[in-house]
Amino acid sequence: MKPGDDLKKIIYKRKNTGKNILTFLVVIWFIVLVMVPIYGILRQVIRNGMNIFITSVSTPAAGHSFKLTLLLTITAIVINTIFGTIVALVLVKQNFRGKLFLEGLLDLPFAVSPVVAGFMFIILFGPKGWLGNWFHAYNIKIIYALPGMIIATLFVTLPFVAREVIPVLSEFGLEQEEAAYILGASKWQTFWRVTLPSIKWGLVYGITLTIARSIGEFGAVLVVSGSIINRTQTATLHIHQQFTDFNYSGAFSAAMVLALLSFTILIIMKCLYKNKEAQ
Amino acid sequence: MGIVIRNVYKRFGDFIAVDDVSFEIRTGELVALLGPSGSGKSTILRIIAGLETPDRGDILLKGEDVTSFSTQKRKLGFVFQHYALFKHMSVEKNIAFGLEIRKRKKKEIEEKVSELINLVKLQGYAKHYPSQLSGGQRQRVALARTLATEPKILLLDEPFGALDAKGRNNLAQWLKELHTKLNITSIFVTHDQNEAIEIADKIVVINRGRVEQIGNAKDVYEHPKSKFVASFIGNVNIVETVIRNSNIFIRGTDFQIIDKNIDTSEDRDLVLLVRPEDVYVESSDAHQGFPCRIQNIHYRGSFFELDIDLQNTYIKAVKDKNIFLKEVWEKNQPAFIHFTQYKIFDASEGHGKIRKKLRQLGYIE
Numbered sequence: 001m002k003p004g005d006d007l008k009k010i011i012y013k014r015k016n017t018g019k020n021i022l023t024f025l026v027v028i029w030f031i032v033l034v035m036v037p038i039y040g041i042l043r044q045v046i047r048n049g050m051n052i053f054i055t056s057v058s059t060p061a062a063g064h065s066f067k068l069t070l071l072l073t074i075t076a077i078v079i080n081t082i083f084g085t086i087v088a089l090v091l092v093k094q095n096f097r098g099k100l101f102l103e104g105l106l107d108l109p110f111a112v113s114p115v116v117a118g119f120m121f122i123i124l125f126g127p128k129g130w131l132g133n134w135f136h137a138y139n140i141k142i143i144y145a146l147p148g149m150i151i152a153t154l155f156v157t158l159p160f161v162a163r164e165v166i167p168v169l170s171e172f173g174l175e176q177e178e179a180a181y182i183l184g185a186s187k188w189q190t191f192w193r194v195t196l197p198s199i200k201w202g203l204v205y206g207i208t209l210t211i212a213r214s215i216g217e218f219g220a221v222l223v224v225s226g227s228i229i230n231r232t233q234t235a236t237l238h239i240h241q242q243f244t245d246f247n248y249s250g251a252f253s254a255a256m257v258l259a260l261l262s263f264t265i266l267i268i269m270k271c272l273y274k275n276k277e278a279q
Numbered sequence: 280m281g282i283v284i285r286n287v288y289k290r291f292g293d294f295i296a297v298d299d300v301s302f303e304i305r306t307g308e309l310v311a312l313l314g315p316s317g318s319g320k321s322t323i324l325r326i327i328a329g330l331e332t333p334d335r336g337d338i339l340l341k342g343e344d345v346t347s348f349s350t351q352k353r354k355l356g357f358v359f360q361h362y363a364l365f366k367h368m369s370v371e372k373n374i375a376f377g378l379e380i381r382k383r384k385k386k387e388i389e390e391k392v393s394e395l396i397n398l399v400k401l402q403g404y405a406k407h408y409p410s411q412l413s414g415g416q417r418q419r420v421a422l423a424r425t426l427a428t429e430p431k432i433l434l435l436d437e438p439f440g441a442l443d444a445k446g447r448n449n450l451a452q453w454l455k456e457l458h459t460k461l462n463i464t465s466i467f468v469t470h471d472q473n474e475a476i477e478i479a480d481k482i483v484v485i486n487r488g489r490v491e492q493i494g495n496a497k498d499v500y501e502h503p504k505s506k507f508v509a510s511f512i513g514n515v516n517i518v519e520t521v522i523r524n525s526n527i528f529i530r531g532t533d534f535q536i537i538d539k540n541i542d543t544s545e546d547r548d549l550v551l552l553v554r555p556e557d558v559y560v561e562s563s564d565a566h567q568g569f570p571c572r573i574q575n576i577h578y579r580g581s582f583f584e585l586d587i588d589l590q591n592t593y594i595k596a597v598k599d600k601n602i603f604l605k606e607v608w609e610k611n612q613p614a615f616i617h618f619t620q621y622k623i624f625d626a627s628e629g630h631g632k633i634r635k636k637l638r639q640l641g642y643i644e
Contacts, residue, residue, distance in 0.1 A: 175363035178330055181350040182357040183377035183428060193376075197367045 041259060044252040056242075056250040057257055064230050065238035066257070071146075072153045072221075072234065073214040079154060080210050081203065084161025088199075091162070092169045109158045117155050118223025121148060125224075144232060148224040156220050157213045161206035168202035169195075201276060208269050212262060281306040281464040282327065282432060287336030289322055296322040297333070298488035304466065304481070306341075309458045311475035312468045314485035315511065320468045321360075323485070324434050327466070328357050340432060356430035356463070360437040362421040364409040370420050371396070371405040377428035395423040398457075415446040422454075426461075435467035439474060451478050472512045476500065484508050506624045509552040516558065516594045518551040520623065527623065532590045534569040538623045553621040558596035560585060560616050562606055568615025576608060583608075587616060 045053050056062065091103055109117065125132045125142035135142055142148045176198065180190040196203075218236045225232035227241065235258055242250035282304040289297040296319045304310050312320040325331040327338055329350035337346045345353050365373050371392050378388045396405055399419035409417055418438065425433065438454065439447040455478040458465055469475055475482050476496040484491040484499060484507075492504045503509035510517060519530040525543045527536040529551070536551060561568060574593070575586040583603045585596045594616070 175359050175361060176365055178350075179357070179359060179363040179365070179424075180376070181330075182328065182355070183424070184351050184354070184380045185376075186351065189380060194365055198365075200367075 038259060041252055041255050044248070045256045048249045048252070052249050053253045053256070056247075056253040059250075061229050061233065062238055062250070062254055065233045065235045065254075068149075068233065069215055069235040072149060072217075073211055075150050076153050076157050076210055076214040077207055080157055080161045081207060084158075084206060085165060085199075085203065087162040088165035088169050092166055106159050106162055109156055114152075114156055114217065114219030115223055118152055118220040121152055121155075121220075121224050125151075143224055144226040144228065146232070149221050149232060149234070152220040152224045153214050153217055156217055157210045160209040160213065161203065164206035164209070165199050165202040168199045172198045201273075204269070204272065208265060211265055215258060215261060281308065281341065282466070283337075283339035284323070284327065285337045285339070287323065287326060287333045287338070289319075289326060289331065289333045295488050297326065300336075300485075300488070300490055302483055302490055302493055304464060306464050307462045308464060308480045309455070309478065310466045310481045310483060311479035312466060312483050312485055313472060313475040313512075314470065316470055318485045319488040320470075320485045321436055324357075324436055324466060324468050328355060328434055329353050330357075354428070354430060355432040355434060356425035356428065358418075358421050358425055358433070358435040358438050360440050362409070362417045362441075364417055364420055364424070366409050369406050369408055370401060370412070373409070373420055374423045374427050376424060381428070391427060395427055398426070399423045413446075414442050415450060418442065418450060422457075431463065433463045433465040435465065437469060438467055439469070439471075447474070454478065476512075482512075484511065486511070501620075503552070503622060506550060506552060509622055509624075514555050514595070516551075516553045516555065518553065518592060518594065520549040520551045522546050522549065529589065529592055531592065532569070534589065536618075536621070536623070538621075541623055547625070550624050551621055552624065553594070553618045555584070555595045555597040557618055557620040558587070558594055558616060559619050560587060560596050560598065560614050562608070562612070562614055564615050566615070566617060568617045571614055571616045573608060573610060573612050573614050575610060587614070589616065 057066075087106065091099065091106075112120075122143055123129055125135065125148060127136065127143070129143075132142065140147070142151070172195070176194050177190050180194045181187075185193065216236060217234075218240070221234055222237055222240075225234070225237065227233050227237045229241070233241065235254060239251050239254045239258070242248075242254065284303070285301050287297055287300045288295075298319070300319075300323060312323060314320045322331060326333050327340075329345070329348060329352075333346070337344055339345065340353060340355070365376065368376070374392045374395050375388050378391060383391075392405075396402060399422060401416060401419060401423070404412065404416065409420065412420065418441075435454075439450055442450060451474055454467075458478075467479075479496065481493065481495055482499050483493050486507050492499055492508045494502075499508060500512055503512065506517075509515050520527055520536060521530050522528075522541075522543050523546065527538060527541060527543060527549060528534060529536065530548075541549065559566070559568070560571075560573075564570075569589070571590075571594075572588045573585055574588040577584040577586075579597070580600075582597050582599050585598065585608075587594045587596055596616070
């Protein structure tokens, strides 16, 4: 043994202790914040028994709320994927006046409270609203109806796809597209065969976040929908309603369904990502 | 004519990248666009490819004016400095890309791809992704992908720039062989004079967006038309000279230089450019050399480099190892010097500026 080896050992050991403390803290943090609440729901559902779970999630009101959430989520995915990609393409590839302003605006839905966002739409499209009057004249209902809820969901999920695609697209650069042009590919062919596959993972991640937010959105949708049972009540609003009506088993059961749904999406994402890494 | 570039001009904001450039390239030639970074050589290549639009001027390919054509329509090959391989595609998919766009039959594509994989010596790598390949291999995939579409003109932007010295040499030789075999009109951009001298049939020297000289390697090296060319191609001593009493002298000395092409009737400043290998140093006065002093001796592998002090004008000379070792040389010993070949330019050609620029670029000390 050389002199100084002892010291090295001690330093190494001390370092390890520090690492262990950090690992322990992280595990505790996750248990307290994530695992315990999930276990809480699960325990409540199990205690009530499977029968109560099935009857409470298969009431017409619950079924309608799930369908509505699904509809809003799919709409948000389709519209945000297309527009988010276009927004990212424009912001990365084009130079124009006010580009910085537009980029800042993109983050606004993150900064504004969803409830405030909801009220913005009430003011705009409500019965006495500036655009609401106009739509009213054509007998189109926006607030307390599906269009308003779609607009609110789109507003709160607007940044996700664009924000995830922008860095991927910037890193992707121009060269591969230029190489495709040289090889004879048109702009359209280049987009589908070269650009889109390269930004795919940013897109997938942005879509996942959009799904999670659409399923979980409460505030903005609550304000614009009015939470009318069997008409404008989404899954989260349904849970809230059950809870305020003291129907705890109904609330827990519906919450369980939403939690399972989110988990499934996360797991699918992880699996896809693993495949990508393997490639 | 293979390629004609006529009065091409391009500016980016305040920066004039290409300033009224014209040159012609014959079918089948391998041409180097040589110049320091920022000289506009890459921009010229991109203008030929249609990746940049010139503000003025015309591009003719095979006699046809293609200035208004899109990149796709020009049907040429382009190899990017950083390869620009499609990262999400395997080697074979990369190579097949151009053929798939052209809607060739599946069997034909397969045959062509395997033929090209053999040509670029990447057998066994067909299913690999670009991230799994070395720099040299990626460059060869990029070449195969370009050759798949059978272009009549091949443009290469710093094709060896991102490779290490050995890989660069191998690939340069290989490109030369390939060019001889396929006989595609090719232009490559480089800042490395050795590369240009080694493989190009013709060198176009570019500086600050202008063509300085066009010629074969020997022309450009032996008979530089400007101070820039002389100093950029190869190493060169830049020595200040003056005209005194109708004779040319190295400034501050009585070392007289004879050049019959220079009008010596008027006293003025001149610049003499002499390559280190054209500086002849010997320890005896056998050839009536001018007396000087050996200030320093550097070992450089196959040759020795000598710093010579000519009454406070410093000149570099090189001596082949075998010749050098025949005599005993020491620091600070007196010696005699003369120039076997040199070139004199008028100092009014913006000497100071060029020198400053060259120093910044590290081409002179």
